[in-house]
Amino acid sequence: MRVAILTLSDKGSRGERQDASGPALAAWLTEQGCSVVATAILPDEQREIAAMLADWADRDRADLILTTGGTGVSPRDITPEATAAVVERVIPGIGELMRLRSLEVTKTAMLSRAMAGIRRQSLIINLPGSPKGAVECLEAVWQLIPHAVEKIRGDQRDCAGRF
Ligand SMILES: Nc1nc2c(c(=O)[nH]1)N[C@H]1C(S)=C(S)[C@@H](COP(=O)(O)OP(=O)(O)OC[C@H]3O[C@@H](n4cnc5c(N)ncnc54)[C@H](O)[C@@H]3O)O[C@H]1N2
Numbered sequence: 001m002r003v004a005i006l007t008l009s010d011k012g013s014r015g016e017r018q019d020a021s022g023p024a025l026a027a028w029l030t031e032q033g034c035s036v037v038a039t040a041i042l043p044d045e046q047r048e049i050a051a052m053l054a055d056w057a058d059r060d061r062a063d064l065i066l067t068t069g070g071t072g073v074s075p076r077d078i079t080p081e082a083t084a085a086v087v088e089r090v091i092p093g094i095g096e097l098m099r100l101r102s103l104e105v106t107k108t109a110m111l112s113r114a115m116a117g118i119r120r121q122s123l124i125i126n127l128p129g130s131p132k133g134a135v136e137c138l139e140a141v142w143q144l145i146p147h148a149v150e151k152i153r154g155d156q157r158d159c160a161g162r163f
Pocket residue numbers: 007008009012018019020021022068069070071072073074077101102103105106108109110111112113127128129130131132133134136137
């Protein structure tokens with residue numbers, strides 16, 4: 001699976017905080033046998049985020065695009081809106097399952113507005129900003145991600161009874 005990782009952080013983009021979340025996700029994905037084909041850090045700016053997500057989906061044709069950061073309720077948190085602006089179909093269950101599992105770990109999970117959706121043949125998933133939270137949320141939904149990616153790419157096989 002070809003994966004791109006986008007870190008959204010004002011401090012990170014200004015070099016005021018080292019990005020630990022993108023590398024933590026990349027390490028975890030590599031352990032699962034994925035190829036990390038692109039990484040970037042951007043400030044919490046909707047247009048820039050949307051443009052990069054669209055580029056990775058349309059030009060690079062990444063199977064999976066992960067974002068980390070900017071999903072909460074602070075004034076500049078804008079990742080879900082940027083994602084909503086570029087996806088063609090929304091998958092509510094991915095955000096729902098991430099929050100359900102995360103609530104077992106931290107009450108602040110309720111404040112993450114992370115969403116997921118599909119643009120062309122790319123699955124885009126928002127993850128929270130903390131390195132621990134990002135990996136926890138990815139682990140929470142991972143069991144069905146390879147299957148989702150296959151289906152998005154047009155796999156015609158029957159699902160029933162496979163899971
Ligand atoms: N399963 C979990 N879910 C959530 C957790 C968690 O620990 N486990 N954390 C929750 C928190 S806290 C919040 S708030 C909400 C929403 O999070 P955001 O997506 O808005 O995250 P940010 O405000 O961008 O970041 C929160 C916090 O994390 C640190 N941080 C952020 N970016 C980086 C980075 N690139 N490298 C290192 N550290 C980073 C920093 O301390 C920020 O203040 O989600 C909950 N969900």
